[in-house]
Amino acid sequence: MQDYLLKGLLLSFVFYLGLILLARKNYRGVYLLSGFYAGISFLLSLFFLLFHGSSQAAVFPLGLPGTGAHFRIDSLSAFFLLVVNLASFMASLYGLGYGSHFAEQQRILPFYILFLGSMNMVLLAADMFSFLFFWELMSLSSWALVMSSHKEKETAGAGFIYLLMAVLGTFALLFSMSLLASHSGTFSFEGMSKAALPSKSASLVFALALFGAGSKAGLVPLHAWLPRAHPAAPSHVSALMSGVMTKVAVYGFLRIVFDLLRTQEKWWSYLLLVIAGVSMIAGVLYALMQHDLKRLLAYHTIENIGIVFVGIGLAMAFKTYGMVAASALSFSASLFHVLNHSLFKNLLFLGAGSIQSSTGSRDMEKLGGLVSKMPYTAFAFLMGSMAICALPPLNGFVSEWLLMQSILLSPQLPSWGLKFLVPSIGAFLALSAALAASCFIKVYGITFLGRPRSMSAMAATETDRWSLLALYFLAFLCLLWGVFPAPVLHLLGPAVGLLSGGEYFNLSGKPFYEPLSLNIDRNAYNGLFLILLLGGFSLCILFMVLGKASPYARKTPAWDCGYPENSPFCQYTAGSYAQPIRKVFGPAFFAVKEKVVCLSPWLPKPARIFLRLHDLAWEYGYLPVARTIDRWSAKINILQFLTVRRYLVLVFVTLVVLLLSLALMLQ
Structure with missing residues (x-):
């Protein structure tokens, strides 16, 4: 039966490509058929996971001569297909409006x-060929989508940086897989997975895979392109790039390191945990400093990708020391967060797109008061904000709770280095959750509450019905899988078993409403009881307020810090809200340069603050390399102005040098 599932997925892709002929004529037809394609692919992958189908492969006479194009569906690829196509369906539905x-x-x-x-x-x-071909097609098509608004400021620069990092990442994956192919003598994944690599070669494959997939996912310090490229794309494309494409990068890393390599070195988990921990904290701190709504959400993707890789690093550490059950728990938390992040990040990006469409701006300092203008969008955005802050009973809480449960198992590790490192990562996880809550209090408060800060915010209207349908469906899933996570964990169980070595938590015999506990020695999570408890408390508070309140209404001015000025300037701004955190973390993370100009009290002019934040990875890692390339390019540029005779001399000299090098190598 699984043979038909794989062929159905491949055949639907071929028919879907035929839509390009209609793409310039009817956008509604394209989005409808795109949603249909994503829905069919989602159902096929869901069917595969539900019935725990065995891996099935197919070979077609395409690709490299003599090798063919190999395709395969197994539990890992089926789970990520489910993630990709669920989000793609929602983005296509949103695109109709x-x-x-x-x-x-x-x-x-x-x-x-x-x-x-x-x-x-x-x-x-x-x-290898098929994977890298479609990987590069994914990169180039997303680059073209980023450049669709090429007339906007900074879009060209964002597109160039993204294309450069995409090419470097693909080269890293090419060399990584080439090492595997050289030891196995084949380009197919099945043959590569049987190769026995020496320790140094395996470590080089791991490092190249981490660079290639990590640059696409947005791990620090390879993140510089992400907060520039994601906001530049149309909102439903930004949602797919941030919520889905980064997960394809996670899949690539898992496929190479845990399927093709088979064995892992112990020091790999140290490196992965450190990079993931720094990504969590740096991502949320950079997000706190942003005023651009989509750029802020892009930085939060870096934070959440860090959370995903913390789970992968923990799973790798447990697996290398033979703790298979703990490894399965960490993989469960990581893969569940992959799914959760694709949901609430799509919800938030689509909500940001609705705000931008209605107001013409994504600068929070020009918004405000939208809860009365866009109440339905405001409620859906609130649900996404609570989910990304890991607040119960929404889905973001469950995956981070599972990850914390696996961190609590770290004292059982025999390595003293990990016994100290893993609790530190746990503290980073708690800190990132607290900072994320602070960040989205700022986002929601400045964007939706208070008074409108501009005429465009004052004239805002609710978004269209198609967009609201997509937003509310995503919000419903965030709540549903936060209250009843067991069916989702049952779906990803076979993928967890493939990664951890054959052990996973089979929840098929348990009712979906029972408390969730993947380890009998740890606490259980009961989402249904929690939501009933929260609802009961809310009703009690409402009853007490209504019962004890005075029946007489009284109208008073809102508190305004002692200034009776009915102006939007007498309220918090995004910059003032983030100032205390900027004071604490600014010197270390952003190298903040701050200057306050306060004029004489006798002059009727306002004081001004001049603030500049620095992305240290960009300024000290990328810019020096870019400037060096520019200088050498200017020097080499003279070659295009040579005469014909000089070109012939250059070709002759190059040929002689190559022949001499070959002769020396053959001796």
Whole structure:
């Protein structure tokens, strides 16, 4: 039966590519058929996971001569197919309404089709050539989507940085898989997984895979492109890039390190945990400093990818020391957070797109008071904000709770280094959750509450019905899988078993409403009881307020810090809210340069503050390399102005040097 599932997925991809012929004519038709393609792929992957199908492969006479194109579906690829296509369905549904707000649909639709299809094919590819071909197609199509708004400021720079990092990441994956192929003598994943690599070669494969997949996922310090490229794309594309494409990168890393390599060195988990921990804290701190709504959400993707890789690093540490059950728990937390992040990050990006479509701005300092203008969007955005802050009973809490449960198992590790490192990562996880809550209090308060800060915010109207349908469906899933997480954990169980070595938590015999406990020695989570408890407390508070309150209404001015000025300037701003955190973390993380100009009290002019934040990874890691390349490019540029005779001399000298080098190598 699984043979038909794989062929159905491949056949649906071929038919889906035919939409490119219609892409410039009818955006609603393209989005409808895109949603249909994503829905079919989602159902096929769900069917595979439900019935625990065994891996099934197929080979087609395409790709490299003599090898063919290999495709395969197993529990790991099926789970990520479910993640990709659920989010793609929601983005396509949102695009039905968003398309009417975006003037240049002809720049989006052909590449949108390629983007969705290539992400699916990366997950099905089972040989080196096919994987890298569709990986690069995914990168190039998403770059074209970023450049769809090429007339906007900074878009060209964001597109260039993204393309550069995408190419470097693909080269790293190419060399990583080439090492595996050289030891196995084949380009297929099945043959690569049987190769026995020496320790140094395996470590080099791991490092290259971490660079290649980590740059696409947005791990620090490879993150510099992400907060520039993701906000530049259309909102439903930003949602897919941030919520889905980064998860395809996670899949690539898992496929290489845990499936093709088979064995792991003990020091790999140390490196992975440190990088993931720094990514968590740096991502949320950079997000706190942002005023651009979409850029803030992009930085939060870095934080959540750090959380995912913390789970992977913990699972690797447990697995190398033979603690299979603890490894399975960590993988469960990590994969569940992959799914959860794709939901609430899509919800938040689509909500940000609705705000931008309605107000024409994504600068929080120009928004405010939108809860009365866009009440339905405000409620959906509140649900996404609570989910990303890991507040119960929403889904973000469950995956981080599971991750904390696996961190509590770290004292059983025999390595003293990990006994000290893992609790520190646990403290980082708690700190990142607290900072995320602070950040989204700022986001929601400045954007939706208070008084409108501009005429565009004052004139805002509710978004269209298609967009609201997508927002509320995502919000419903965030609540549903936070209250009843057991069915989802049962679905990802086979993938966890593949990664951890054959052991996972089978929840098929338990009712979905029972408390969730993946380890009998740890606490259980009961989402249904929690939501009933919260509802009961809310009703009690409401009854007490209504019962004890005075029946007489009294109207008074809102508290305004002692200034009776009815002005939007007499309220908190995004910058003033973040100031205390900037004071604490600014010197270490941002190298903050702050200057306050306070004029004489006799002059009727306001005081001004000049503030500059620095992205240290960008300024000290990327800019020096870029400037060096520019200098050498200017020197080498003279080659294009040579005469014909000088070109012939240059070709002759190059040929002689190559022949001499070959002769020396053969001696």
